[in-house]
Amino acid sequence: MILRHNLVSGFSIRCYICGFATHAGDGESHIFDSKWPKDTTPTPYSVFGFTEKTGVDRKQLKKRYHELVKLYHPDISNNIKITKTPKAEDVMSQTEKLMRFKIVTNAYEILRDESKKRLYDHTLSGWSYGPQGARATTRGYQYANTHGYKSNASYAYYNAGTWEDLHNLNHERPKFDPWTAFLWICGLIICFEGTALLSRVEDSIVGNHFTQEQTENDLVQSRVNYGLETDKFTRLRRFLWFRTFGLYRSKEEFDREAIKNERLVQSLKNKEKGG
Structure with a gap:
């Protein structure tokens, strides 16, 4: 057992540390835990000097645990100079000490x-x-399937220590993803625009079809001419009249188109006479 004295804020603090090497340098001693695992990713076994093959000695486990707690506990380690290597200048920060304490626990x-x-x-x-x-x-995943469990083999599932943890895990709301929301909004906009475009195309096709039917009907009516004169130019005037009536609504438009239609008929008559 090693007895050390440090003066901190005018108080004498005694730390009893077992099983660790102490070194003196620059007038101040420091402690180096030579048994700490050298691996950056230790296992619970290596922290206490065991392996999975050799198993765990309960007495040694408890003894080593008490030694490590006395060294790395935050209430004690604040007043102890601990190094990561035997070199005195390689001093551990308080964050590193706290991390080791959490690993030990x-x-x-x-x-x-x-x-x-x-x-x-x-x-x-x-x-x-x-x-x-x-x-x-x-x-x-292999262990769960072997023992009949059906789950997603997630880390959170196997660390649900209570029924409440498992309930919260199963009823946990998915986290909001702004990119997913953005893609959904873009998809909805594309759907709406596509629907509107299809509606406009359909209206255009229906309108063209209606115009074609109306034109054919006007031709038939101009051919029959309602029992009036059946000469070619009379039927043409009748056709132009029904066409104008179907396309325009105001009196000004009717008058304007009537003049155009009559000019067209007279032009055709003159061409026929000249031919």
Whole structure:
């Protein structure tokens, strides 16, 4: 057991740290945790010096946990100079100390509980600081299918610790996506514009068809001429009259078109006489 004294704000604070190497440099000692995993993505086993093959020794787990908590707990680590390497200048920040404390707590919660440990061994669930992603999802999916579970094998599903968590997960509202909303609006605008265009095309076709039928009817009426004279120019005048009546409504337009029609008839007569 190592006894250290640091003076902080005029108070003498004693820290009892077990199993860690202390070094003196520049007149101030520092602590280096040589047992901490070198891997950037540790596992709950490696945090406490175990492996999945060797299993977990309950006594060693509890002992190591108490040592790490005494070192990295925020209330204690603020007053301890901890280094990431044996070098005195490689001092850990308070954020790094807090992160290690969270890792220790998470790893201990998994390894001390047999059900959580078994679930982690099969699916890597419950561990927030190590290998996850595709590997964890694949293992979780295989484990769930093997044991008859039907789910989307998502990380959130396997970490729903209570019925309330599972209920919230199943009834969670989808997050609003502005791009999806934008695409929906564009799609609706295109649909409305397309419908309006089709309506205009249909109206144009119907209008042309109606005009054609009206013209044919005018030709028939001009041919019959209602029992009046049946010479060619009389029928032509009658046809032009019905055509004008179908296209125009005001008296001014009728008078204007009547003059044009008569000029046309006279022009045709003159051509026929001249021919």
